[in-house]
Amino acid sequence: MKYEVLVEVRLRPGIADPQGATIERALPALGFEGVDDVSVGKAFRLSIEASDEPAARDRAVEMADRLLANPVIEVSTVTVLDGAR
Amino acid sequence: MATKIGVVVFPGSNCEHDVVKALGLFGPARVEAGLVWHGERSLAGYDAIVLPGGFAHGDYLRPGALARFSPVMEAVAKYAADGGPVVGICNGFQVLTEAGLLPGALQKNRGLRFLCTTVGVSVCTTRTVLTGESTVGAQLSLPINHFEGNFTCDAATLERLRAEDRIVLRYTANPNGSLDDIAGVCNEDGNVVGLMPHPERACDAMTSSTDGMGLLESLVVAATRRAHVPV
Known part of the structure; x- marks a missing residue:
């Protein structure tokens, strides 16, 4: 079965995120006050063939750990978006 | 016999000819420098390997992230483990960190600017x-x-790099936010080195300093030593 999976990769807490900081500073200029903790990362949408949802998640986590994120500077979160299709 | 230095070419590398030309300045009697395609699986016969600058595999995903999977990288890892001299310049440094042959990572410059300039570094x-x-x-x-x-x-890695004398070069005026002004690091044995500056582009007095020649001289000496290791 195919599972739609979202992998989000962002910089580890404590690693400087100049893009996030720049956007955070820009937002008030447009009138968006009260926004903080802006971080910039990458999002990957994957369609994964797997026997069930936990298996799809496990495969995505492994992909994130081994390729999609660099564990030295990045962390990832995996979300299975909907059930099997 | 001239020592043989291989310069790896990934799709998207763009400094390989600069490196070959700079190594050529040592003369054909001392150095024979040639290109090695990234699909190569053996580095037998080479006395040193250089991973040049550029945009290997388009720098897609992250610089070096996909180059790590090029067939040649398995051979580079074996070559490095065997004590062979390996130098990664700029993108080559990024490839070596992604491949786990050097510690740390290279992230975007502080200030988010592409930097094209000349900097001071100290050995x-x-x-x-x-x-x-x-x-x-x-x-x-x-x-x-x-x-x-x-x-x-991370802090533990930095502590280790300092304690093990593995910080090779430091910027004299930090241009990019590098931790501890680091411009280059090496592995435990010092046979794998990565650096962001381009020594190969500092070898011609007409266009630049010639300070890169001293670094390449060291590599040529190390390669020559390697060439005389009985196999």
């Missing part, structure tokens, strides 16, 4: 294949040309 150790003929404290003027050259690693 911090001579225990490596790139600085063996240099002296600690030597001041060099070298070009940099990168967007992701901001070296970072």
